[in-house]
Amino acid sequence: MDIGEVSKATGLPASTLRYYEEKGLIQSYGRKGLRRLFNQKILERLALIALGRRVDFSLDEIRDMFNTDGPDINRALLSAKADELDKKIKEMTKMRNGLRHAAACSAPNHFECPKFLRILKLAGKKRLRQRNKL
Amino acid sequence: MDIGEVSKATGLPASTLRYYEEKGLIQSYGRKGLRRLFNQKILERLALIALGRRVDFSLDEIRDMFNTDGPDINRALLSAKADELDKKIKEMTKMRNGLRHAAACSAPNHFECPKFLRILKLAGKKRLRQRNKL
DNA sequence: ATGCAACTTAAAGTCGACTTTAGGTCAAGT
DNA sequence: ACTTGACCTAAAGTCGACTTTAAGTTGCAT
Numbered sequence: 001m002d003i004g005e006v007s008k009a010t011g012l013p014a015s016t017l018r019y020y021e022e023k024g025l026i027q028s029y030g031r032k033g034l035r036r037l038f039n040q041k042i043l044e045r046l047a048l049i050a051l052g053r054r055v056d057f058s059l060d061e062i063r064d065m066f067n068t069d070g071p072d073i074n075r076a077l078l079s080a081k082a083d084e085l086d087k088k089i090k091e092m093t094k095m096r097n098g099l100r101h102a103a104a105c106s107a108p109n110h111f112e113c114p115k116f117l118r119i120l121k122l123a124g125k126k127r128l129r130q131r132n133k134l
Numbered sequence: 135m136d137i138g139e140v141s142k143a144t145g146l147p148a149s150t151l152r153y154y155e156e157k158g159l160i161q162s163y164g165r166k167g168l169r170r171l172f173n174q175k176i177l178e179r180l181a182l183i184a185l186g187r188r189v190d191f192s193l194d195e196i197r198d199m200f201n202t203d204g205p206d207i208n209r210a211l212l213s214a215k216a217d218e219l220d221k222k223i224k225e226m227t228k229m230r231n232g233l234r235h236a237a238a239c240s241a242p243n244h245f246e247c248p249k250f251l252r253i254l255k256l257a258g259k260k261r262l263r264q265r266n267k268l
Numbered sequence: 269a270t271g272c273a274a275c276t277t278a279a280a281g282t283c284g285a286c287t288t289t290a291g292g293t294c295a296a297g298t
Numbered sequence: 299a300c301t302t303g304a305c306c307t308a309a310a311g312t313c314g315a316c317t318t319t320a321a322g323t324t325g326c327a328t
Contacts, residue, residue, distance in 0.1 A: 004274065014275080015317060023315095033324055034276045035224070047256050048245065053228045054222070056190065059315070068243055075237050082233040085226050088188070092219050092226070095189045099216040103209050109202055110212070111182065122181050138304065148305080149287060157285095167294055168306045193285070 006038050010046050018047075025049055025063050057084060094120055140172050144180050159183055159197050189219060228254055 003014045021036070024119070026045055027035035031126075049080035052062040068074055087101045098119040110116055137148045149188075154160045155170070160179055162170035186196040199215070202208055232253040236244035244250050 004276075009258045013317075014241055016315090018276090019316060035274085035324080036276090044251070045245075048254070051225065051229060051254060051256070053315095055226045066245060072243075075146040082230050082237065085230040085233070089223055089226050089230065091185065092189045092223050093183060094224065096216050096219040098148060099212045099219070103216065111179070111202075112210075117178070117181040120182070120185060122178055122185070136305080147287080150285090152306090153286060169294085169304085170306090187285095 001038050001040070001042075003036050003038070005117075006042055008054070009043055012046065020046075020049070020059070024074070025059060025066070049091050054113065056088075057081070135172050135174070135176075136166070137170050137172070140176055140180070143177055144184075146180065154180075154183070156247070157193050159200070160180065161195060190222075191215070 001009075003017055006017055007014045017026065018036075021028065022068060026038075026042055026049075029036050029037050049053075049062055052065070053059075057065075061081070065074070098116055101119055102116050104115065105113055105116065107113040107116075135143075137151055140146075140151055141148045151160065152170075155162065160172075160176055160183075162172050164171050174232055183196055186199070187193075191199075195215070199213060200206070232250055236247065236250050239247055239250065241247040241250075
């Protein structure tokens with residue numbers, strides 16, 4: 001298939017496909033005249049790249065994950081990436097819960113609502129509490 | 135507190151704080167000469183901004199979420215953001231599971247391993263199966 | 269054989285989120 | 299009074315991920 005077909009199939013502009021090739025994320029299997037030729041499995045790879053982008057991997061990271069040279073290095077990289085995702089999933093979950101509360105909350109400034117802040121685990125400690133029991 | 139203290143307390147460079155002020159994400163309560171003066175609660179707000187950034191909100195989005203003018207508009211925005219996060223959490227979970235498998239998988243090309251692709255729900259359908267039962 | 273839509277390249281431009289630079293001001297310690 | 303380090307502003311620069319532009323080439327339908 002030529003670049004236009006890949007573009008149509010994926011929704012990505014041809015310029016993006018050329019850019020991805022230049023960066024080493026995809027390859028064409030040859031040319032017809034000047035024109036790049038891609039085979040079917042590019043579509044799967046592009047879907048994978050799109051998913052990677054959605055979960056905030058950089059193009060360089062994605063390219064590295066495709067590189068199967070050092071198998072252990074790759075394994076470690078994948079693991080590290082999984083850990084990173086795990087951390088982010090937790091933060092996003094916390095934030096989502098906070099936002100759900102804020103959207104339902106009657107307080108006029110969500111962002112000072114103690115419940116909201118507690119959900120986000122921001123500033124739980126009351127500072128300046130006068131005359132603390134000693 | 136002056137900008138240097140805020141910077142020390144948060145780890146953010148002063149230039150970033152000025153930039154955030156310029157963009158309307160934070161305010162100083164006044165000046166001493168030229169120098170901005172911030173009060174304590176800036177720290178909480180900056181922590182919130184940092185969390186927002188971590189979960190991929192843009193500065194404009196964060197600023198909008200702080201704006202409590204149209205209470206319903208704000209509510210709708212928060213809800214929409216929560217939905218968006220939910221969607222992303224699901225994608226990230228899928229990707230994390232895929233990566234965990236890939237890191238443990240014996241196959242040399244993780245990215246063509248059918249199990250991996252199935253976890254990511256990419257390309258489940260075998261195309262070109264010859265002589266299909268009619 | 270001709271036309272032209274779809275391709276090609278290299279280089280410049282854009283956008284968000286900052287950072288860096290250049291040149292200036294000033295509060296506070298000696 | 300003087301120095302100096304921390305602040306100030308406006309403007310330019312950087313980085314990643316593309317997009318746009320300008321100028322050229324070519325497969326294919328007529």
